[in-house]
Amino acid sequence: MTERCFVMLKPGAINRRIVGEIITRLERKGLNLSAAKLMQITPELAKQHYAEHAKKSFFTELITYVTSAPVLAMVWEGDNCVSLMRKMIGATNPAEAAPGTIRGDFCIHTGLNIIHASDSAKNGERECSLFFKPEEIISWHDEYTDKWI
Ligand code: IDP
Ligand code: MG
Secondary structure (H helix, E strand, O other), X not given: OEEEEEEEEOHHHHHOOOHHHHHHHHHHHOOEEEEEEXXXXXXXXXXXXXXXXXXXXXXXXXXXXXXXXXXXEEEEEEEOHHHXXXXXXXXXXXXXXXXOEHHHHHOOOHHHOOEEEOOOHHHHHHHHHHHOOHHHXXXXXXXXXXXXX
8 A cells, every 4th residue: 555654864864974875775665755855854743753753752852853954854655655764774773783784884873873664554643744834745656666676
């Protein structure tokens, strides 16, 4: 079933100049990029996005990190997009993320794990609408995705 997943390349991905490499991996999987926006996010937006972690010990550190420099907010679509994306990004702690995953290949510390992806289709919808207006998300299909993926 087609799903939407909100993906955010955190400040480390932009500053380390690996945005293109990460997007290439997601495109090659066969997922569709349907929105993208470079943003310097406010603490208010970051806190809304990560509301479920408000009481955690790392919350302040997390908000400081994701607001410290630009992020690339994106919407990706495809069949089973959320679970595929979570597999491709790997475990939250890069030390446990398998080689071949984005976190497994590009980072070391949990607090600097360079990429966010929604953890359920429901959260995917919630997060996409937090960062994008409906008209900014452009769902598209082509012969490649419909016939060959
Ligand atoms: P996820 O990003 O894999 O969904 P969550 O548990 O939702 O993982 O945590 C959100 C983000 O909060 C993580 O990606 C990471 O940046 C940060 N984080 C989670 N746990 C820790 C921790 O124990 N120390 C520091 N930062 C953490
Ligand atoms: Mg999460």
